[in-house]
Amino acid sequence: MADPLRTAIVGAGIGAQHLEAYRALPDRFEVTAICDLDLFRTRAIAGELTVTDDFESLLADPDLDIVDICLPPHLHTEAILASLAAGKHTICEKPLATSLAEIDRIEVAEAASTARVFPVFQYRFGPAARALSALRDGGFLGTPLAAALETHWNRGGDYYAVPWRGTWAGEMGGAILGHAIHAHDWLSFAMGPVASVFARLATRANPIEVEDCAALALTLTDGTPVTSSVTLGAASDTTRIRLVYQNLTAESGTNPYKPAEGEWAYLARDPTRQPEVDAIVASSQEGPNGYAGLFAAISDALSGAPSGPVTLADARASIELVTAIYASARDDRPVSLPVASGEPFRQSWLPAL
Ligand SMILES: NC(=O)c1ccc[n+]([C@@H]2O[C@H](COP(=O)([O-])OP(=O)(O)OC[C@H]3O[C@@H](n4cnc5c(N)ncnc54)[C@H](O)[C@@H]3O)[C@@H](O)[C@H]2O)c1
Structure with missing residues (x-):
């Protein structure tokens, strides 16, 4: 070795x-x-x-x-x-x-x-991520139909006491960039890339410069409509992911920072296929999760493993979506992805302060 x-x-x-x-x-x-x-x-x-x-x-x-x-x-x-x-x-x-x-x-x-x-x-590394990949490979999902995401976390004065947080100069964005980025990356992983977004952003939970609440209407490249609700003023920390495919609905529990490691429900639309679904889910439990899962995948990639872990292309997709969200919310318009080459938001989404 x-x-x-x-x-x-x-x-x-x-x-x-x-x-x-x-x-x-x-x-x-x-x-x-x-x-x-x-x-x-x-x-x-x-x-x-x-x-x-x-x-x-x-x-x-x-x-x-x-x-x-x-x-x-x-x-x-x-x-x-x-x-x-x-x-x-x-x-x-x-x-x-x-x-x-x-x-x-x-x-x-x-x-x-x-x-x-x-x-x-x-967040991509855990039993739910492995189960969804195996269910997809086995043909148990079918076409994505719709999805709903919730990033409802609780951040207050202690959290924002760290000087860079909550500022455009230090954090460079709010809940869209720093918190819901995980749920949105999960969406791309589970259902595919985003094609367009209409966004409403607001700063309502804390006295900070950047947004801490959001409502997003997303459309994936295959036409799947998705909603994403975001706040950092919830009374507790919960992340919820509900993915409706033609043949199966997958629903996370509420584990905020390790959604792929929490309890999930996988319901086959055809009840006769439920035992096969359950068997695949049961066989997906073992493996390195969270940061250890990511780092193990990185060491595999550096040893020449063919299927890479999270890539620079995934980071680009996440920043492409953040750019489109800020452009949509500021200009009150739907924005298509990839963001157009002449779009000034590509250089910076920071507002003039
Ligand atoms: N993936 C996740 O779930 C997750 C969770 C928390 C934070 N983060 C991200 O991790 C990053 C760090 O967040 P954090 O909460 O640890 O912040 P933090 O402020 O607690 O820690 C940052 C550290 O960087 C040090 N630092 C600042 N400038 C430096 C410099 N020029 N050279 C060396 N050290 C310097 C600071 O002294 C501080 O200890 C952020 O981008 C945040 O979004 C990701």
Whole structure:
């Protein structure tokens, strides 16, 4: 077996959960360092690992294979470009970038590099994701007919006490960019790409600059109509995904941050097929989930496995949708995807403040 991939984590917030997942995969990854400007915070999670606040010297380490970026959103693109220029495979938290113009730059840099970029969409890894893939492969789903998504989370003053959050300059977007991005990525995974969106956005739950509530009407490329409801002012944290296919309806529980690991109901429209559906679901339970599932898939991809994990194309799709949502809400119009090349929102969706 190949040596574990030597990995550095940059950012010690959600980076702590990344560290836990790498430690669950000791044959595949060896975390060698954690980098954060806040060395006190870093030492609290690092144990015996090297701790640094110097990103450039980290990149200069010739023995490092992977840089895992867990910085605030406005720092992602420049950090990814620096990491690629240093020849390091680069994993980056969502949102990978904060405009389509930035995605363009990352694609060019990846093409010119020996290294690869992997966006983080860890919600795709869990029993429900495996079950849906197996049901699709077995022909049990049929054509998508409709879907409903809910991202109803509870964020308040403590959450927004972190200076970058809730601001256009730091978070670069609100619930659409930072929170519902997971449910929307799940939709693409489960039913296919989005073709158009009409969006209503509002800031109603917290005194912040960016949106924290949304109602979206989406149409997928095959014509499937989908609704997505978003708020960060709910009394509890719930994510709900309801997928209606011609032959089967799949409905998640309410697990907010690990929807693919919660309880799901899979109901065949033809009751005689329910035992086969149940058998496929039962056989999909085992496997690495969440961040560990994503990181295991990344190490497979770097070893040459043919079917990649979450790709740069998935990150582009997510940012394409965010761009279309902001364009739709600001201009009060439906917006088609891919967003037109002359569309100014491709450069930036930030409002003039
Ligand atoms: N996938 C998910 O489910 C998930 C969950 C939470 C957060 N995130 C994403 O992860 C990213 C980080 O979020 P967070 O909640 O951990 O934020 P955070 O503010 O808690 O942590 C970010 C860390 O980055 C450090 N930092 C800032 N600038 C730096 C620099 N120039 N060099 C080195 N360190 C620097 C800060 O000191 C801080 O410790 C965001 O993009 C967020 O959207 C994703």
